[in-house]
Amino acid sequence: ARAFPQSRFFGFDVPPASGQGARRNGTEAGVADRATFAVARAVDYPDEQYGLICFFDSLHDMGDPVAALRHAAEVLAPGGTVLLIEPFANDRVEDNFSVAGQLYYAASTTICVAHAISEGGPYALGAQAGEARLAEVARKAGFSHFRRAAATPFNLILELRR
Numbered sequence: 001a002r003a004f005p006q007s008r009f010f011g012f013d014v015p016p017a018s019g020q021g022a023r024r025n026g027t028e029a030g031v032a033d034r035a036t037f038a039v040a041r042a043v044d045y046p047d048e049q050y051g052l053i054c055f056f057d058s059l060h061d062m063g064d065p066v067a068a069l070r071h072a073a074e075v076l077a078p079g080g081t082v083l084l085i086e087p088f089a090n091d092r093v094e095d096n097f098s099v100a101g102q103l104y105y106a107a108s109t110t111i112c113v114a115h116a117i118s119e120g121g122p123y124a125l126g127a128q129a130g131e132a133r134l135a136e137v138a139r140k141a142g143f144s145h146f147r148r149a150a151a152t153p154f155n156l157i158l159e160l161r162r
Contacts, residue, residue, distance in 0.1 A: 001031035010048060012040040042068035049077040055084050057155075059137075060129050061112050063121025069141030073162055082143070082160035088153060089128040096128060100153055104128050131156060 001009045009031070011022050019037040026035040040046070042055075042062055053072045059065045072082050087104050090096050096105070108127035116124035125133065135146045138160050145161035 001026070001035050002029060005034075007034065008048075009035040010045070010050070011035070011037040012042075012045040013037075014039065014041060043071045045071070045075070047075040049080075050075060051077050051080045053080070053082045055082070055086075057085055057087065059084060059134075060086055060108070060125040060127050061115050063116045063119025063124065065121075065123060065125055065137050066140045067121070069138055069143065069160070072160075073142040076162065080161070083149075084134065084138075084156075084158040084160060086129060086134060086156050086158070087127040088151060088156050089130040091130040091132040093128075098153070101128070131158070134158060 001007070011019070013019060013022075016039050019039055022035075022037040023032065026032045026037070038045070042058075043064070053076060055068075055072075059068060062068050069082070076082065087108075089101065089104065096102075104127045113124045113126040116126070123137070125137070129137075131148060134156070138146045138158075143160040143162055145159070147159045148156065149159045150157040
């Protein structure tokens with residue numbers, strides 16, 4: 001937030017402790033007047049016509065990732081962008097047998113998919129969703145532009161626009 005003094009920032013998470021820590025960090029960084037943190041889910045945070053909405057390693061944990069991205073599309077300002085950062089995965093299971101891929105599958109099975117199922121949603125992506133499946137979710141949510149902006153052995157960085 002310090003790097004963009006003309007911008008406002010909004011952070012949302014479900015656990016209240018996350019917002020408390022973020023508010024404390026914002027105060028210490030001197031940006032509390034432009035940074036708001038609140039308890040909200042990915043499908044019900046307020047509409048501020050955001051220029052940029054970021055999902056950092058979280059969409060695959062949600063019980064209804066289509067609904068989460070659909071809400072983002074609804075509250076995105078015209079010309080706005082969704083930045084989606086997800087664990088790296090190739091689209092075919094057999095192409096993910098690297099050390100990182102094996103670790104991600106283990107974590108995904110025991111943590112990510114279990115959490116998504118616990119939310120009662122219709123679509124558990126898991127940490128090894130892959131670019132094609134993420135693109136399908138984005139299209140179902142109303143995005144017509146889906147682009148891989150970058151990739152590392154650990155993350156896919158994706159750009160979505162309506």
